[in-house]
Amino acid sequence: MSHDSxxxxxxxxxxxxxxxxxxxSIFVIALVSVFPILWMLITSLKQPGNxxxxxxxxxxRNPTLENYRAAIEGAPFFRYLLNSAIVATGTAVLDVLLGSLAGYALSRLRFRFKLxxxxxxxxxxxxxxxxxxxPLFSLARSWGLLNSHLGLIIPYAAFQLPFAVWIFQAYFKELPDSLEEAGLMDGLSRIGVLFRIILPVSAPAMATAAIIVFIYAWNEFLFALTFMTEDSMRTITVGIALYQGEFQYPWGTISAAVFMSVIPLILFMLFFQRKVVEGLTATGKA
Amino acid sequence: MVDTAEAPSESPRREGSRRQNRLQRYRDLRFTEEELAVILLTPVVSFLLAVSFYPIFDTVIGSLHTGYVLEMDPREFVGLENYRSIYGSGPLLEQFLSGDGFWNALRVSLIYTFVSVPVELVLGLGLALLLNREFRGKYFAQAAILFPWAIPTVINARIWAWMFNGQYGVINDLLIRIGLLQQPFPFLARPDTALYSMLFITIWKTSSFMALILLAGLQSIPDHLYEAARMDGASRVRQFWDITLPLLKPTLLVALIFRTLPAFQAFGLPFGLTGGGPASATTTLVLFDHQTTFNRLNFGEGAATATIITLIALAIAMVYVGTLYEPEVR
Incomplete structure (x- = not known):
């Protein structure tokens, strides 16, 4: 008895x-993952002297928002955030539009030279x-697209279009044939089927593609750095990367600026995590 | 009208819809499938030709000229002069092993890519195995683990530049507290440790991305295989080697190659962390190209470097297509 117990x-x-x-181990891994952001928050709340x-x-000790005030006064961070939001949204919309049409053709229509x-x-x-x-820089310059949101939206949309097309065609391929057949029998044209039947049921794929494209456009640096030469047109990544601060050791204000810039991302990840994961795994499955 | 004659071998499932299409055409003569496909794909294909293919072509042409963009310095054909000047002088192997400029950047990029990607793959697999079960708080754990991936690379670089700071950095403080260091160490001010630090940061950032892709692969392995193995008395380790790893191979390959091309094009991390220094120890190929073009305003050599980067990227992509391509697109 005692042995059993x-x-x-x-x-x-x-x-x-x-x-x-x-x-x-989950806790340690999560801590290592968020520590740098946590450290930005801690640094940003310190007295500048500390x-x-x-x-x-x-x-x-004696936490203060002084660094945030200095950061906001030192550079137009809200303007940067707005630029990033406009560019990322525009890119996502364009890619969802073009990607869904191309994805439909590639997954559900029969035609020559498909492969x-x-x-x-x-x-x-x-x-x-x-x-x-x-080459895109000189094109953008001759078309007057430098320092304009569209000047970044166009290349970003082209860069991410393959992923959007891939996500849509994978999604459309799984839809049952009966969906289209029913529409055609009811006398809809093929275009009618696409707009009235297929696109309305593809909201999940649209969300996935939009989120992946949005994050890419939000994070891009090389083109944003080159195409936006005016301070007021910079995106948040460029704004932060080039921000120098006014003191010899500007780390307090930089931390405040960095932390402000990742707040939208924190919220985004918490709300859309499932979609983000879906999007990543969809592009990862070849 | 066009497409009824061709494509003789159709799957039986499609046969019905084909008859349906033929019926349909009497009522709706507006578009055939092929016409509709052309209408839907033309904007996309012409967009990509203009924004993705044309620039590559232009870069290759530009690499054979001097004075590439700036009108004040008009283009002049110089043949392979830009390539010769990137190459420098000396035997190929010697240049590859110890040349500076382009060669140094090539070495940095190759080390960066072929050290970080395999390590990320192994760590990502570990993370994926850990996450591949249900537990309380999984949603938040997963969000936390995804965080490094979501932070923009160049912002991330600035964060770590502060954490690795040689005088006041928290990494130094932590290492001293646990007794690994006696006094602060200038990680980013020495060539070797600057490169290691950069590798550490990119591995930290990208392992979670790997984990997610691998997690999707793990979840597609059917449970009954593990049950059967358990019945036969196979240990956990045995199950991993005999079931998990072989079935995960396609996903592993995808993840591997999905990371290789971006890693080879690293720019934001060295730009924000060290600016490529000290002594070019962290200057990747793309950063080198950027400096050639924008700091030294040598557009010809910049284009030549970009052309070489394109060729290497395409070689990597060939491996990708060769190992992964399965002709199942219908």
């Missing part, structure tokens, strides 16, 4: 140990960005 005890002990080990001390101060067309579209994803930078 001690075996039970041991098992129970092991169970608790396993749970602890599992949650412990930012550059060694040993480092882990809990800000070459698909490979052509997907192949553009392999071309390095740096090799497209200068």
């Amino acid at each position: 001690s075996a039970f005890e041991i098992e129970r002990f092991q169970w608790v140990g396993k749970k602890l080990g599992f949650y412990g 930012v550059v001390t060694f040993p480092v101060e882990y809990v800000p 070459p067309v698909l490979l052509l579209i997907l192949g553009t994803a392999m071309l390095p960005f740096i090799a497209r930078l200068i």
